[in-house]
Amino acid sequence: DILERPEGLDLGGKLREVTILMSDIRGFTTLCEQLEPTEVVRVLNRYLGAMTDIILSYQGTIDEFIGDAILAVFGAPQHREDDADRAVQCALAMQAAHEELNRQNAQEGFPALHTGIALNTGQVIAGNIGSERRSKYGFVGHAMNVTARIEDVTRGDDVVIADATLQKLRGHYRIDDSREIRAPGMDGPLHIHRVLGDLP
């Protein structure tokens, strides 16, 4: 696993253009209060397991699980011409996988999960980040923070992408609900779009 043994990567820090994917479960903290702790972890881990498999199958790099949130990038350590397209297709596949996941949840008496997914594309610094005792291949930069701000405005079942991601797409997708958002710490408005799926 290149993330566990990242020999040969530039660990000191290198600028990379990546498409960043951030997802989290809507209303997850309410779920934490409704279910037993062991049930929360069972539902969460099944979800994270299914999403991990999908992200890896689209050659995404999982940066972090942060509670119920997943942070992944496409384009580092390895750049590919279709990084943005694979990220969008991955997000659509993640949403599609909820049907089966929620069928399993319903069978066991658990509520359905609905996830908002945000994508952004930009330059980040990739490198081995952390302390001597604990470090990992990770990412820092403004584009990471912007992704979190887009994530804040996504709703359940949505895939929302920054205009920077749209500009990089080679495939054709059904887009709607294009709009501007403003958030603290961002210079000017940010244009975002909702992706409904591939064009037929």
Added chain:
Amino acid sequence: DILERPEGLDLGGKLREVTILMSDIRGFTTLCEQLEPTEVVRVLNRYLGAMTDIILSYQGTIDEFIGDAILAVFGAPQHREDDADRAVQCALAMQAAHEELNRQNAQEGFPALHTGIALNTGQVIAGNIGSERRSKYGFVGHAMNVTARIEDVTRGDDVVIADATLQKLRGHYRIDDSREIRAPGMDGPLHIHRVLGDLP
């Protein structure tokens, strides 16, 4: 390391009362744009290394580095009566350590780092969270999210604590700037306080 080999913990998920510490560097994304990528990683890793040593010396559990942010808890896997006090003392020690850190940064021509630190106390679900391929001892719950909302309003050099943390403190501290904040996803206002240091 109990986090790497957590045998004997209740990995399936257990409710724990913890004090959560979240810190991040003010203006870090600007720094990312001003310095070379290798310099950013050098400055960041020196900072994370120093903070890690302090957190571990106060028996905190580091949950995550998220870019320049640090998420740690006091009270899991092991509960101690003075969890909240150790968390506050740790945060004060982290701020105090910036003097030496910034002296080193200045010597190498790097700008000073200023960190905002937020603390909150509450019930979280602790367990082994993730996928089969990638899991770790981690934490979920409303109290984690509330900590991030407090972190959003901290300024550089500040230690800001939730009223829930203040109520758990056994020691005596100099407090000022007590106020209420409101944030999306929170029921009602949240009372927060700035901690200036131990009482003499």
